[in-house]
């Protein structure tokens with residue numbers, strides 16, 4: 090009797106990177122079980138990319154759905170690694186490989202000693218802030234509620250921090266317009282920009298009485314990581330990139346009316362009662378690409394709301410040791426985790442950059458490597474394949490998790506049932 094051997098892979102996280110891995114595996118006839126902590130598998134496309142990018146969001150989500158709909162993929166929604174199932178258990182199930190595509194959902198801590206004690210007491214981190222912004226218009230929303238404040242401080246400098254700035258400016262402007270009895274359509278404000286909308290209403294910015302928020306960045310406008318940059322960039326291209334970055338920022342400033350303070354880094358908190366009431370900043374100078382703090386240049390800034398947007402890190406997975414808050418991966422091209430024979434990481438959790446294409450390309454590269462150099466390599470096949478009975482047992486366990494989540498295996502029906510309410514589909518996108 091011949092025993093049918095085939096690998097079966099577990100993928101944790103079903104979004105851009107996870108679905109791309111599942112798709113690449115399926116194309117080569119390899120099955121996967123995709124564990125996704127949310128009901129819908131769209132990750133930061135749904136909860137990161139701000140909701141005004143509706144067209145791009147819909148396109149990316151449709152691409153993820155297409156990949157997960159495959160008969161080679163067993164989708165297990167509402168199941169979180171570390172909460173509903175442990176890494177140890179998954180290792181015990183006998184998968185040929187485990188792929189961590191869980192993204193980067195932990196905000197890099199603001200480097201001000203003791204400041205985290207004031208989280209949600211004056212201090213907010215970017216990831217929950219943007220996720221709330223993307224969802225709160227829905228009548229079903231029951232997550233955290235952050236009330237945006239005028240005159241906020243944003244510590245950041247990357248693209249995501251510009252989105253945070255935009256959210257604050259759009260929300261505070263919309264609120265000020267509503268207080269004057271005027272309709273404030275968020276999507277129109279975002280598209281046209283604040284000055285144009287005010288002009289159409291016959292109002293000036295000064296009349297609204299808003300101060301606007303301020304983005305504090307440790308380097309200069311020309312250093313902002315606003316466009317992807319090749320490591321081996323030529324001096325000419327670098328010079329061009331600097332000009333583009335300055336132009337991009339000045340367009341943003343003109344359209345959304347916030348303030349920008351370059352060359353300063355937060356060094357201490359200002360506390361009033363039990364709330365964070367501001368930050369002490371120190372001036373910096375950029376020397377050979379590094380922001381160097383300048384002595385005797387400290388200054389205080391008070392603000393009702395401080396938002397930290399300085400990057401995202403993978404959330405720790407119980408059982409996996411981190412190094413400098415990142416997975417220990419000696420070679421990012423293979424994604425292989427140090428200390429494991431068959432655990433790999435891919436996508437945003439490794440790239441660190443908030444970029445859809447970078448996540449997808451990394452997932453593709455790692456999965457191809459896993460297929461060619463690990464799973465299907467002739468000398469490995471006897472170890473990386475499972476016999477039919479093993480595959481059956483794994484699928485039975487996956488099916489138990491599906492049942493626990495209330496999922497009956499009909500992907501399209503499930504997605505339809507869990508489709509979020511879209512701002513643009515509401516009668517008006519006024520807030």
Ligand SMILES: Cc1cc2nc3c(=O)[nH]c(=O)nc-3n(C[C@H](O)[C@H](O)[C@H](O)COP(=O)(O)OP(=O)(O)OC[C@H]3O[C@@H](n4cnc5c(N)ncnc54)[C@H](O)[C@@H]3O)c2cc1C
Nearest residue numbers: 102104105106126132133137170191192436437443444445
């Ligand atoms: C504010 C903001 C704006 C952005 N704007 C852009 C932009 O304009 N252009 C661009 O290219 N990119 C942008 N990005 C970045 C882009 O959205 C991400 O880089 C990309 O979507 C990441 O894809 P991913 O699959 O690697 O990770 P994620 O999207 O984070 O997917 C990880 C998946 O794993 C799931 N998961 C996490 N932990 C577990 C667990 N323990 N168990 C099971 N499942 C788990 C999550 O629910 C999620 O579905 C933006 C990001 C932010 C935050």
